[in-house]
Amino acid sequence: xxxxxxxxxxxxxxxxxxxxxxxxxxxxxxxxxxxxxxxxxxxxxxxxxxxxxxxxxxxxxxxxxxxxxxxxxxxxxxxxxxxxxxxxxxxxxxxxxxxxxxxxxxxxxxxxxxxxxxxxxxxxxxxxxxxxxxxxxxxxxxxxxxxxxxxxxxxxxxxxxxxxxxxxxxxxxxxxxxxxxxxxxxxxxxxxxxxxxxxxxxxxxxxxxxxxxxxxxxxxxxxxxxxxxxxxxxxxxxxxxxxxxxxxxxxxxxxxxxxxxxxxxxxxxxxxxxxxxxxxxxxxxxxxxxxxxxxxxxxxxxxxxxxxxxxxxxxxxxxxxxxxxxxxxxxxxxxxxxxxxxxxxxxxxxxxxxxxxxxxxxxxxxxxxxxxxxxxxxxxxxxxxxxxxxx
Numbered sequence: 001x002x003x004x005x006x007x008x009x010x011x012x013x014x015x016x017x018x019x020x021x022x023x024x025x026x027x028x029x030x031x032x033x034x035x036x037x038x039x040x041x042x043x044x045x046x047x048x049x050x051x052x053x054x055x056x057x058x059x060x061x062x063x064x065x066x067x068x069x070x071x072x073x074x075x076x077x078x079x080x081x082x083x084x085x086x087x088x089x090x091x092x093x094x095x096x097x098x099x100x101x102x103x104x105x106x107x108x109x110x111x112x113x114x115x116x117x118x119x120x121x122x123x124x125x126x127x128x129x130x131x132x133x134x135x136x137x138x139x140x141x142x143x144x145x146x147x148x149x150x151x152x153x154x155x156x157x158x159x160x161x162x163x164x165x166x167x168x169x170x171x172x173x174x175x176x177x178x179x180x181x182x183x184x185x186x187x188x189x190x191x192x193x194x195x196x197x198x199x200x201x202x203x204x205x206x207x208x209x210x211x212x213x214x215x216x217x218x219x220x221x222x223x224x225x226x227x228x229x230x231x232x233x234x235x236x237x238x239x240x241x242x243x244x245x246x247x248x249x250x251x252x253x254x255x256x257x258x259x260x261x262x263x264x265x266x267x268x269x270x271x272x273x274x275x276x277x278x279x280x281x282x283x284x285x286x287x288x289x290x291x292x293x294x295x296x297x298x299x300x301x302x303x304x305x306x307x308x309x310x311x312x313x314x315x316x317x318x319x320x321x322x323x324x325x326x327x328x329x330x331x332x333x334x335x336x337x338x339x340x341x342x343x344x345x346x347x348x349x350x351x352x353x354x355x356x357x358x359x360x361x362x363x364x365x366x367x368x369x370x371x372x373x374x375x376x377x378x379x380x381x382x383x384x385x386x387x388x389x390x391x
Contacts (some may be wrong), residue, residue: 258275258282
């Protein structure tokens with residue numbers, strides 16, 4: 001009942017603005033809690049109890065109310081909320097004129113109330129979901145009982161395999177807030193962005209999505225098998241490209257995204273999240289375009305290979321190629337070799353791409369072989385030098 005009173009008190013102006021007649025609202029005890037005439041608020045309206053009990057509109061003729069205390073001519077109708085009679089809406093005026101409006105106003109007030117309750121429930125569920133996601137991604141060790149409680153409240157199946165998709169929007173929301181200065185506009189924009197992510201990646205009832213902060217959206221996808229996970233990763237770049245186009249239509253231009261590893265359950269989900277974060281950071285640092293990353297992409301794995309070698313192995317390579325690094329022509333030699341690898345060890349295509357004579361390229365490659373004792377016609381030897389140059 002308290003929430004009903006609060007709703008009417010905060011919504012009274014909007015209700016009176018659309019009514020062509022003065023209105024009055026009483027609670028289930030007959031106390032007036034809202035009225036076009038503020039002086040009547042808090043007073044008792046005795047006929048309201050009868051309206052609630054009989055559960056039908058009551059007409060109050062002018063002659064009849066002349067002998068009644070605090071009762072005005074018009075029509076009173078019961079208000080229903082959550083399938084229960086909670087109060088009475090009265091419209092003041094000639095009953096014949098007021099009655100058609102009374103029914104419409106009753107429907108309007110009840111509908112607005114239901115929408116308000118539904119929005120509050122949605123906001124509460126969203127807040128609980130946000131807290132749950134933050135918890136499972138940041139806690140050093142998950143409390144099993146706490147996870148079960150969250151899953152029960154949010155109707156989440158904790159046994160499904162899941163993986164994280166992280167979408168980094170950078171400072172998009174902060175700029176939006178600075179430009180518009182309205183939290184309601186920002187909240188609406190957040191919903192547009194979240195709905196865009198959900199739509200592109202086909203969010204299901206088992207999936208979870210939320211803003212982690214003002215910069216990042218997380219989508220936690222649920223899958224029933226490893227095969228489905230890999231199939232979804234096959235489509236990740238395609239769907240990511242669709243999302244970039246959709247966000248660009250809303251003037252969101254700088255976006256990065258990545259998909260993390262598959263986890264067997266919620267207790268291992270943080271690993272997937274952190275993997276996606278590392279992919280975004282790595283992709284940005286190395287200028288990999290488009291900014292849509294996953295380990296399903298061979299170019300990502302190849303690019304990351306040199307950084308995954310242990311320091312001891314890197315040191316060995318550095319020592320082995322020290323003479324090459326010291327050569328005065330090293331910048332030209334290294335650039336020519338990398339282009340040679342890029343063109344699959346094809347001398348003619350490499351020379352054309354470098355805009356140099358074929359013999360010039362052969363000279364440079366031969367010089368590398370002389371210094372390093374590598375055979376640059378062998379893929380394995382080229383791989384070693386390529387790794388060394390990338391480290």
